[in-house]
Structure formats: C-alpha cells, structure tokens
Amino acid sequence: MTHSNPMMAAQQFVVDEARLLNEARYPEWIALFAADGHYWVPMHGAQQPDPVNHVSLAYEDRILLATRVQRLQGLRAHSLEPGARSLHILQTPQAQPLGGVDWEVYTPFVYTEIRGTVPTTLTGIWRHQLRAKTQGFEIVLKRVDLLNASAAHEMIQLFP
Numbered sequence: 001m002t003h004s005n006p007m008m009a010a011q012q013f014v015v016d017e018a019r020l021l022n023e024a025r026y027p028e029w030i031a032l033f034a035a036d037g038h039y040w041v042p043m044h045g046a047q048q049p050d051p052v053n054h055v056s057l058a059y060e061d062r063i064l065l066a067t068r069v070q071r072l073q074g075l076r077a078h079s080l081e082p083g084a085r086s087l088h089i090l091q092t093p094q095a096q097p098l099g100g101v102d103w104e105v106y107t108p109f110v111y112t113e114i115r116g117t118v119p120t121t122l123t124g125i126w127r128h129q130l131r132a133k134t135q136g137f138e139i140v141l142k143r144v145d146l147l148n149a150s151a152a153h154e155m156i157q158l159f160p
Contacts, residue, residue: 010095010103010130013137018088018109021159026069029159033062034131034138041160045149046125057149057156072157084157086113090126101132102140111160122160123147 013032020029033039041057042048051059060068072084093107107126112119124146130137144160 006097006103006132007095010105010128010137011093013130014093014105014107014126014128015090017139018090022087024085026072030062030065030069032137032139033065033142034140035062037062037139037141039065039139039142039144039159041144041146041149043149045147046145048149057146057153058144084113084115086111086158086160088160093126098129103130103132103137104128105130109160113156113158113160115157118154120154120156122153122156124149124160 017029017032020026020032038051039058039060040051041059042051043055043057048054048056089110091108093105095103095105098104105126105128107128109124109126111122111124113122114120124144127141127143127145128139129141129143131140146160
C-alpha cells in the first residue's frame, strides 16, 4: 500500500513487515533491510545503549539474517521439528522524522512463537530506523526491546 503522507507510509511499512514475518516470507523480509541494516535484540532492553560493548540476544546484519533464514528453511533443521510459526500483534505504529530522509517508528507488540504445541510469548517495543528510498523505505536498524529481555528464555527460533 502506498501513501502520499510519509508518516503514514512509514507506519504502514512496519505493519506490512509484520505480515511478512507472520506469513514466514523471510526472503522478502530480509530484502526490506538496507545493505548496511541490522536487526538487534538487546539483552537489557531499552536500557542497553549499544550492541558492540554489551551482550545482545541478537545483533545480525543482512548476511547473518540470510544465513539464519537458510537454516530455517533447510531440510536438516532438526531442532525446528515440528516447524516453528509466529504471530506479531502490533499496536498502532508511531512515526516521527529523524531529519533528512530518515524516520523512526515506535511500535509496541505482542509476539507468540509456537513449535508443536509449545508457545512462547514475548512483549516489547519495535524501534525501527527507516531510510526513505525512491519507492518506500529500507530498514537501517530494527531494534527489538523485549519487556523481559534479561530473563531466561527458551530458544527463540524466529524473529520477535
């Protein structure tokens, strides 16, 4: 969906991204990331200042994301039997310009991942830094601040 209003377009971009994840369309999801884009899940949630000097649950560039997706879709992913599925439920994304062509989008979410009959539910905030392109946006940084980030978690297989 295209919008002439850049704020609404940034909000819709995040909603569309969640749908790609919910539908397990991972190659299309990775294509949303800028060449220099990163996916980051801090170990200490919103209080963690950076991914370099502190431990993170995940800090992945496009290459690592693509490697993880290949593993998820591979025939030898025995740890994923039965297959994992996920659902992201979002509050309305809140977008604000960062200056130039960059936008920040703040989105509270509830995430459920299920393997077989065992669900894992996480809550938190998505913080996207988006760069406007000729057609749409690209993700420069997707930061996932989990509400209980420093708690012990079962293995998270997919992408909260």
